[in-house]
Structure formats: C-alpha cells, structure tokens
Amino acid sequence: MTEPSGRRERKKAATRQKIADTALRLFLECGYDAVGIRDVASEADVAVTTVFSHFASKEALVFERDQDFEQRLTRAVTDRPPHEPIIPALHREVHALVRHCTAEGSAPVRRMIEGSPALREYEESMSLRHAHALAAALSADPHLSRSTTACRATARFTIDAYALACRADDPGATVDEVFQMIKAAWEATAA
Amino acid sequence: MTEPSGRRERKKAATRQKIADTALRLFLECGYDAVGIRDVASEADVAVTTVFSHFASKEALVFERDQDFEQRLTRAVTDRPPHEPIIPALHREVHALVRHCTAEGSAPVRRMIEGSPALREYEESMSLRHAHALAAALSADPHLSRSTTACRATARFTIDAYALACRADDPGATVDEVFQMIKAAWEATAA
C-alpha cells in the first residue's frame, strides 16, 4: 500500500509481516489450536510481547488483512460514481469480496477458520465492526436520505450476504439471491 | 420449566442456580472484569471445576437463560396458528423478546454486557446459533417453500432486527421499521 520511508518503519513492517507469515504457516501445518503464541514467537525469532505489540490477539494473526475488507466496503459507498444507486454498488463489491474469499488458495484458511470456534467468533465480531462502519458510510451519504435504522439494517444485511455466501455451495448465486432480498428491503424504506 | 424428580437432579439444579445467581450478583456489584471465576466459585461455595461443569465459560454465566431465547424464536415458527403468515409471527415474537430485554430490571445487565467486549462477542456468537436454529425451523416448515438461502437470510435479518432494537433509542419503532424491510425482502423471494 503506502511505502514506508524510514528504515525504522520498514523494519517494523518486516517484523510484522514475518510474524504473520510464520503464524499462518504454523497454523496451517499443525492446526490452529496446536500452535501456541510462544511457538509463533520463537519460530519468528521475536519475543512474545513483540507479537502482541503488532497483533491484538492470537486470532488477529489469521485476519491480518481485515482492514482492507472494511475499507473496500465503505469505499464501495463513498467512491461510487455519482448518482449510482447504492444497492448495485454494494452488490458488486460483495461479489468481489466473496470471490476473493472463496478463491483457490483461500480454501485451507477457510477450513481452519470453520474448524475453530475461537476463530469463528472472532470473525463474527469483525463482521459487526464492518457493519458499523458500513452503516456510518450509508448514513453519511447525502444522496441517501434514509433513517439511521434503515442504514444500520441494510449494513447488517449486506454483511449477512457476505457471510452466507462464503459458506454456501454456490457463493455467487447466494450473493445474487440475498441481494434481491436486500434490494426489496431497501426500496421498502423509501421516504 | 420441567420439575426434576430425583434428589440428585434437584441438587444439581440448585447448585447451578446458586452459581448463576452468585455470579450475576458479583458481576453487577463489582463489575464483570473485576470478578474472577475463583471469586465466583468461592462465594458460591463450590470448586472452580464445578463452575465449569455447569457453564462452558465465564461469559455463559451471564447468559444463563439463553436457551429460552432460541426456543421462543423457533416456536414462533413451529407453533404459530396454521396458515398464519410467517413474517407477522416473527415480528410479534421479536417485539416480545425486545420488550423483555429492554425492561426496567434488565438495564444494569445490558449496560454490563455493552461494557465488556468479551460479553458482546459472546452474545454475537449466541445470536448466530439462534439464527441457525431459526433458519432450520424456517426450512422445515412445509407451508413455506422457499430456498435454503432465503430461509437463512431471513433468519439472520430477524436476528439483526432484534440486535438493532435492543440497542436503539426506541426499540419498538426499530423492530417495526426493520420488519417492514424484512417483509419486503421475504416477499421478494416468493416462488
């Protein structure tokens, strides 16, 4: 993304990346539960406290790119062409996000997440954060004069669509079907 | 609910209740984070291991009546008068549940939950379980011939309505507004 200029920042980013990579590798090799933070730290050749200075929790090691997700969602609202209706914009973006998360290489990671209650729980709470951010973006859009409740509900519905699609047999079709519902729901709130 | 017959079962239920009551009292008195499992155990005069044989986690102590919630939701589907449309039935039940959770006496508990990330996270993951159960009930209903995806989405939307309303300024109005959206969404899936 943004190229860090100073050596210190570069080193910090490198440490962070090394920890994340090491963690993911160990998790996939041995299983999430079988790998401890102390294992990750020593394999990455850093102190345990350093791991926690880069990542808030063990689960966060798995969802390293979580910020991207949130940004892409909110930008689908804020950066869309002027006067483009909101629902198609969200529909398109969720499609892309789902494709990304159900891509070939992501399968082992998904399987790992589904296999760990702690990771599933963490993912949900991430989703709620994303729903909050999306709701704020919707509320802030001057072209959409809808109630706060309508914005919040639509945000949650959108996240639901993503979550359902990621676990569905046919992710693409699931996104389409749920968005047909979301479209109707949204239109029912027209002032 | 069901009266246990044997002495053993009665004693077990009493122990469970004593633990739950003690825990909630201590949590409300001193704050959730300030009270440890060891505190709860010794105040309830049981061993720590006994606490965990009745409750799966510290958070579960707070959501003791969680099973009720799930049952009420699924029964709103399965036990509704024959040929009653599903959405009004859900609407009514969510109204009742929200009223229950925003009642006078529940305020301190709600405040405690909102004040603890761990409790919020736990509540979310409970909600997902409820959504699963509700989705299964919807799918199983012979009068509703909708796709699995439509049932799952509607279940999640319903849980969203509950979650949003519990935190809204005007819970009742929020339920109504979101259910107007859900109604439209559901009707958009008609075969």
Add this chain to the structure above:
DNA sequence: TGTGAAACCCTAACGGTTAGGGTTATCTTC
C-alpha cells in the same frame, strides 16, 4: 553527536480453562 522515542527484549505474573485423579452422595439392582 547527543537525545528522545520507538521497537524490541526478558521475566513474572494474572486469569480463564482443563487434565488428572480422588471422595461422597445418589441411584439401581438384587
């Protein structure tokens, strides 16, 4: 070049949770 801060390290602890293995109370069956 010196100084402050950021990144990192180590150790020790805290708190939720569980394993292991034992004791008592209740239930069942004869």
Add this chain to the structure above:
DNA sequence: GAAGATAACCCTAACCGTTAGGGTTTCACA
C-alpha cells in the same frame, strides 16, 4: 438393605493467551 455403578463434586497443578514492569538497542532528528 447391601453392593456396585455412576454422577456430582473436590483439590491440585498445570496450560495458554495476555499484560505489566522495566530494561536494552536502534533509529530519527535537531
């Protein structure tokens, strides 16, 4: 009613994620 089976409970010790406290190195910048 005695004997065995089992459920509920207890204790101790540990595991593991996480944090506090306090030190050292490395870098940025004046």
